[in-house]
Amino acid sequence: MARLISLVEDGHPALPEVMAALAPYGGHAHVIGLTGSPGVGKSTTTAALITAFRDAGRRVAVLAVDPSSPFSGGALLGDRIRMEQHATDPDVFIRSVASRGHLGGLSFATPQALRVLDAAGFDVVLVETVGVGQSEVEVAARADTTVVILAPGMGDGVQAAKAGILEIGDVFVVNKADRDGADETVRELRHMIQLGNREQSVGWRTPVVRTVASRGDGTPELVQALTAHRHWLGESGRLEARRRERARSEIExxxxxxxxxxxxxxxxxxxxxxxxxxxxxxxxxxxxxxxxxxxxxxxxxxx
Amino acid sequence: MARLISLVEDGHPALPEVMAALAPYGGHAHVIGLTGSPGVGKSTTTAALITAFRDAGRRVAVLAVDPSSPFSGGALLGDRIRMEQHATDPDVFIRSVASRGHLGGLSFATPQALRVLDAAGFDVVLVETVGVGQSEVEVAARADTTVVILAPGMGDGVQAAKAGILEIGDVFVVNKADRDGADETVRELRHMIQLGNREQSVGWRTPVVRTVASRGDGTPELVQALTAHRHWLGESGRLEARRRERARSEIExxxxxxxxxxxxxxxxxxxxxxxxxxxxxxxxxxxxxxxxxxxxxxxxxxx
Structure with a gap:
């Protein structure tokens, strides 16, 4: 599987053959995108979700979408170490996908890597974006369920709004919720979601979940919100629409x-x-x- | 000028004619990209730079590259108000460029908007990116001079490395340098720049400037660093190479x-x-x- 994803990263000539072979096996995995500013605890949240999904007996894959800076080796290594508790679990697969400088960038590599993991039978695929920009937001937004993570004192809601990540969240997380200012962040966020929903009215009541991911606090509630959203997607017919859009951008x-x-x-x-x-x-x-x-x-x- | 930039945003049919008419008038402006995580003080730094360049008698334009979230109106309005001291100055022009959902996104709208401002005879064009992601980093990196801004306690150097913005900086700014942890951020940053330069060896000694942009502290040093970089670009022949790459991505x-x-x-x-x-x-x-x-x-x- 790791080798297949390397083919994707390299834009290898054998990719068309590989993708043709995998095509019939997809569509099972729940694809969950996680985004948020640097420092809010995306990796810690990802680690907490891996543990929770594994406890529920589900197979979990993680794609860390990495702008592939020559400087970033150390930082991402740190994240990998944090997730090392799962290193020996054959039902957990963690992989960074480099994309900078790639033909087509994030929008080329990520959906195809997803396709590999989906075909491999993972129940949940978490897509964690490292940067917070247009491309990353688009990648995260093309998941089945998009999680936007904030933390108190990281610049809060207004900064998230500036980064353009508020309107894409299906589920919001205020992490580090034991810190000062958490109540204010939650309140501000609820207010902004309400303002946004007035325009959108999509039939899904966007939850705000408080977590302290480093201790696992709030993780059960987060998993419940994710599962509820997946259920709603299926019932409402939105799942197919989202996956069609994902396929469209991938083809393009x-x-x-x-x-x-x-x-x-x-x-x-x-x-x-x-x-x-x-x-x-x-x-x-x-x-x-x-x-x-x-x-x-x-x-x-x-x- | 504002109307010409609106044509760019709208992808108006008259654009080819407009760009053909402007083509001979470009190449004068010093294009400076500013990037950094939300909350480090990009807008405040931009405001300080406007004041400093105006004091030196230079005409200044600002393009705020905006992911165009429906939520972001308020936040960007706040930035505009902060810059209102320049609202009546005919030699200052400030404009947000929306890009989300645009055909070709940031890479379509921004260089053409730049072209308009350059042809209009501004001496300095500041391009401030709102998000920190692949597209924003690419837009900022395609300036003549790219400024990367950090602040102590915003997650620091490692977070900047994760966002992939370290290797693109020609000039680094540690803003809010009166806060705890500023020395550590500067030290860490210098260390990471050294690591990076070992590989690159581009003949430019990347400076780290301390500022408290809200008070204007360090702004003269920043302007000096920017001017020195512009001079080096011209002397070393790198200016032409950078502008050719900018043109290439614009054509594409x-x-x-x-x-x-x-x-x-x-x-x-x-x-x-x-x-x-x-x-x-x-x-x-x-x-x-x-x-x-x-x-x-x-x-x-x-x-």
Missing amino acids: AIALAELRRRIGGADGLVSDALASSVSRGDTDVYAAAREVLGRVTGEGTRQ | AIALAELRRRIGGADGLVSDALASSVSRGDTDVYAAAREVLGRVTGEGTRQ
Whole structure:
């Protein structure tokens, strides 16, 4: 399985064959995305969830979506050590997926890695994003259930709103709930969710769960909320819609990566000369884009 | 100018004409990207820099790259109010650029908005990213000079490393440097930069500047570091290389957005039926991507 995921990361030529073979075996796993600012306790929450799901006899996989910084080795290693209690459990699989610089980035590697884990028969796949940005938020939001984690004093709700992660949460967690300011964070969050739901009205009452993940406090309530959401997705028909959107973005990412590869060479779609010409102001950027499109579609340039 | 940037955000049909007209007028502005976790003081730093650059007689524009959450109106409004001291200054221009859900996202809207401001003759354009993720980091990293801001007790260097923002910094700022733990953050950061530079050896000695942006402390040192970096870029020939990469990603984003639009209809590149078929496991994802590619390039599907 680890080798299959490495094929995904490398964009290996055998991937199409592998994915064709796996296609019929998916759709069983509950895919749960976890996101939140650095320092709120995403890894600790992930570790607590692994323990809780294992106690319930479920097989659990974790994908840590890693911006793949050359600096990040140490930090992610720390997370792995924290999860080492599960290292010898054959029904737990933990893996970082590097994505920076990848053709298509997060949107290329993550859904295909998910597909591998799903086909391998895991009951739960947790997708933990390391950064909090547009791509990470989109990856987390394309899970079956998206968990947004906050902590008191980490900048609170307003900062979460700025990071754009409030509207994607199906379940909210206020972690480190034994700290000062937890009540305020919960209150502020409930208020903002209410404001958001007025517009959305999706038929799911978004819960806010308090946890102290390092002690396992609140984990049973979190698992219950996740299970309830999975149940609601199935009953309401939203599960299929979400998975269709996930498939759509996956198809698009693969098609775009393939387009880049076909035209490419070392330069990708755009040659040094063309980029320099735009950078110097000799060619305008749309004319350059038309030239590239002409090569992609095999036509001459057109307006 | 505000209207031109709205055209960019909307992906207006007149954009190619506008960009062709602007092409010869760019290349003057010093483009400075600012990134860092929520709560470190990016907006306050931006405000301090505006004041400092204005005191030096320079015209300053700010692009706040906004994930465009429906929740974020209030938060960004707060930032705007903080910058209101410059509201009546005709040589300061501040604008949020929405991007979520946009064809091509941040990589489509931001460089074109930059192009507008550059052509308009601003001496300095500050690009402040709101989230900290792959896309935001890429946008900030494509500036001429990239500033990474941290604050003591916000999770510090290790968290920054996890967010993948350490290796992109040309200048580092430890803001809120009057707080406990500032010395440790500076030390840790210097250590991590040293580790990184061993591998990179780019001929630029990455400075770490202490600031208390809310009081303007350290702002002169920051401006000096930014100016020194701009000078080094020009002397070393790196400026042209960076701007070529910026142009390259801009051309690519426009070409890809246009491909989506051409194939599109409401569904974009991928129809509901095709996405559902993949989601159900009836079609594998690479076969679906080949089908999409066939339509893009006007050929039949091929292996």
